[in-house]
Amino acid sequence: MAEFIIEAINLNYKYPDGTMALNNLSMSIEKGKKIAILGSNGAGKTTLFLHFNGILKPSGGQIRFDGKDVKHNRKCIEELRRNVGIVFQDPDAQLFSASVIQEISFGPINMGLSRDEVLARVNQAMKDTEIDQLGGRPTHFLSYGQKKRVSIADILAMDPEVIIFDEPTACLDPRLSVHVAGLLDRLSKKGKTVMLSTHDVDLAYTWADYIFVINGGAVSGQGKPEDIFRDREFLAGNSLVRPWIIDVFDELVNKGLVFGDLPAPRTREDLLSCIPAGERKSRTVLKIIK
Amino acid sequence: MFQIDQYAYTNRLLKVHPGEKMAFAIITMIICLISQSLAVMLAAIALMAAAVIRAGIPLRVYIKLITVPALFLILAVGAVAVSISGQGEGYLWGIALGKFYIGVSPSNLYLAVLLFCRSLGAISCLYFLSLTTPMVEIISILRKLKVPSLFIELMGLIYRFIFVLVETAESIYTSQSSRLGYRNLKTGYSSLGALVGNLLISSYRRSEILFTALSSRGYTGELRVLETKYIVSGKNILAILAIDVLLVLLSLAEMSGGGLIGRIYN
Numbered sequence A: 001m002a003e004f005i006i007e008a009i010n011l012n013y014k015y016p017d018g019t020m021a022l023n024n025l026s027m028s029i030e031k032g033k034k035i036a037i038l039g040s041n042g043a044g045k046t047t048l049f050l051h052f053n054g055i056l057k058p059s060g061g062q063i064r065f066d067g068k069d070v071k072h073n074r075k076c077i078e079e080l081r082r083n084v085g086i087v088f089q090d091p092d093a094q095l096f097s098a099s100v101i102q103e104i105s106f107g108p109i110n111m112g113l114s115r116d117e118v119l120a121r122v123n124q125a126m127k128d129t130e131i132d133q134l135g136g137r138p139t140h141f142l143s144y145g146q147k148k149r150v151s152i153a154d155i156l157a158m159d160p161e162v163i164i165f166d167e168p169t170a171c172l173d174p175r176l177s178v179h180v181a182g183l184l185d186r187l188s189k190k191g192k193t194v195m196l197s198t199h200d201v202d203l204a205y206t207w208a209d210y211i212f213v214i215n216g217g218a219v220s221g222q223g224k225p226e227d228i229f230r231d232r233e234f235l236a237g238n239s240l241v242r243p244w245i246i247d248v249f250d251e252l253v254n255k256g257l258v259f260g261d262l263p264a265p266r267t268r269e270d271l272l273s274c275i276p277a278g279e280r281k282s283r284t285v286l287k288i289i290k
Numbered sequence B: 001m002f003q004i005d006q007y008a009y010t011n012r013l014l015k016v017h018p019g020e021k022m023a024f025a026i027i028t029m030i031i032c033l034i035s036q037s038l039a040v041m042l043a044a045i046a047l048m049a050a051a052v053i054r055a056g057i058p059l060r061v062y063i064k065l066i067t068v069p070a071l072f073l074i075l076a077v078g079a080v081a082v083s084i085s086g087q088g089e090g091y092l093w094g095i096a097l098g099k100f101y102i103g104v105s106p107s108n109l110y111l112a113v114l115l116f117c118r119s120l121g122a123i124s125c126l127y128f129l130s131l132t133t134p135m136v137e138i139i140s141i142l143r144k145l146k147v148p149s150l151f152i153e154l155m156g157l158i159y160r161f162i163f164v165l166v167e168t169a170e171s172i173y174t175s176q177s178s179r180l181g182y183r184n185l186k187t188g189y190s191s192l193g194a195l196v197g198n199l200l201i202s203s204y205r206r207s208e209i210l211f212t213a214l215s216s217r218g219y220t221g222e223l224r225v226l227e228t229k230y231i232v233s234g235k236n237i238l239a240i241l242a243i244d245v246l247l248v249l250l251s252l253a254e255m256s257g258g259g260l261i262g263r264i265y266n
Helices: A045-052 A074-083 A100-110 A115-128 A144-156 A174-189 A201-207 A232-237 A244-254 A268-274 A283-289 B002-010 B018-034 B038-054 B059-081 B106-132 B135-144 B149-177 B185-215 B234-257 B260-265
Strands: A004-014 A020-030 A034-038 A060-065 A084-087 A162-166 A193-198 A210-215 A218-223 B082-085 B093-097 B100-104
Touching: A004 A045, A020 A045, A020 A060, A020 A193, A020 A210, A020 A218, A034 A174, A034 A201, A045 A084, A045 A162, A045 A193, A060 A074, A074 A084, A084 A144, A100 A115, A100 A144, A115 A144, A144 A162, A144 A174, A174 A193, A174 A201, A201 A244, A218 A232, A244 A268, B002 B059, B002 B106, B018 B038, B018 B106, B018 B135, B018 B234, B038 B059, B038 B106, B038 B234, B059 B082, B059 B106, B135 B149, B149 B185
Parallel strands: A034 A193, A034 A210, A084 A162, A162 A193
Antiparallel strands: A004 A020, A004 A060, A210 A218, B082 B100, B093 B100
16 A cells, blocks of 8 residues: 555635635645646645645644644644745745855754754755855845745755645746756655646646646546546646647547557657657658649 | 945955954944044044955945945034124134124034044944945844844844845836836826835735745744854954054044144144
8 A cells, every 4th residue: 555645634724714725625645756736826735735834724624644643733733844845936935034054054953953964954955956156145146046946945954754846847947947847856766755736737747646636625636647637528627738748649649650559658758759750751752742 | 225235245355254344343433433533533434445445345336335424424514513603703714694693613613524524434334344244144243242033033034125125116116117107297106105005015925925934944933044154363353453452542642632633723
C-alpha cells in the first residue's frame, strides 16, 4: 500500500463572510511524489495549502500528516510547519527583510538551530537556487525572478519533508520557468514530496506524477496525467485545456502516422522521437503530386 | 532618498564594521552639538565630507545632497540674524522703518553662523552614516545595543516595505495616467484620492499575507534573523578616538580662548 504523507479528510472551510472555500474535500498525497493541483482561480487551492501548513483551521474534517491526525495545539502546529513549507505566489509579499541572508535565515532560526547550522543551510539554499551572488544585496534591488528564487530559498533552508509551491512559474520568463522546474525535479529526486498549483497544463502534464483537479472547493478529479488529460469531457467540465503534446500526438494517431497503442508521450522529446521518419520528397515532386 | 540607499550598499566603506562608522558619526555629531566652537563645527563638516569622498561617493553628488538641508538652514537662520531695535547703532547692515531699525547686528550674525554650522555639522555626520552604512546594518547594531525588539522589528519592516509601497504606488500611478487619470486638475485630484485609498487597502492586504507567510515559517512573535559578523579594526577605532579627542580638545581650547570668531571680532 502506498504511504501517504499528507491527507485531507472531508475538509470543510468556511470564510468569515460565509463563503464555503472548501467543500468536503478529500485528498491523499503520496510520499515522495510530484503532485500538481489544477483548478481555476478561486477554486480553493491556496486555502487548501494553508490548511496543510496549519495556518487555517478547518471548519470541519481533518488533516493528517504522516499518518497522524493534526491537532490544533502549539506543539503539533509547530511540528507541521517544520515539515511542510509553502512558497507563496508573490515574493514581494513573502520577503520581509531587506537583507537576503537575514531573510533566508528566518525559518531555520525559528527551528532553533545553531548559528553554524543556520549559516550552512542558508548557504546551501542560496546555492541550490543559484542566488549565491546576491547575499550582500538588499532585497529591493533584486529583479522579480531573483526575489522569487529568494522566496524559494526561504523554504529550502528549512529543509521540510513536503514543499508546496503556489503557482511557482507565474510571471516568470521561460528561462526561469525551466530553471524552477529543474529545481522542483531535483527536490523530488532528493526524496521530498513536491506539490504545486498551476494554470500551466503543459507543465502539469510533463512534470507531475499525479494530478488533482479542484473545482468549487472539492476534488473533481484525480489521476495520472495521461489519464486526466485524455478525458475530453472531464477537461471541458473543469475549464481545462489539453496540453499541446497530447493534441499533437492524437493528431498524429488520427492521421495514421503513429500507432495509437503507443503510450502517450509525456515530454517534447518523447513526442518528437515517436514521429516516424517519412520518405523525403523534394519540393518539385510535391508540386507535381498537387 | 533612494540614491542614498543605493550608495549605502555600494560604497567603498561597506566592509568597515558598521559599529565603527556609527560610533564615528554619532560621537562627532554629539561633540558638534555640544561644542560652542565654530572651528570644531567646521572641522566636523570637513571631516565628514572627506570621509564621504573616501567612501567613493562623487563630490558632485554629495554637494547636491548637502545643498538641500543647507538651503533650509539658510532660510531658518536668516530669521535669527535679523533683529529689530529702537536704535540703529552697531548694525552691520540695516534699514530704518519709522522709529525702528531692522538689521543685522554682529552678535546676531555670529549666532546665526554658529547655528548654521552646528546644524550642518550634525547633518554631515548623519549623511556620512546613511551614505556608508546600509539600514540593515544600522538596525543590527541597534539590536546589539539592546534597543527594544519591537522598535527594531518595526524599523526593519518599515524599511523593507517603503520600497514595496513606492513600487505599488508607481504602478497604480502609471496605470491611472495611461488612462488619462491626470489629464487635468479635476481628474488628477480624484485619481490621487483613489491612489491613496487603494494604497491603504493593498498595504493592509499585504500585511495579512505577510503575516501568513511568516507564520508558515514558524513566526511566533519575534523576527529573529542571522547577524552578519564583521571584523573589528583596531586601527579604525584608534583613528576615530584620535579624531574625536582632538575635536574635544579643540573645543575646550576655543572655549578658554574666546573662540575663533570672537578673537577676530575683538
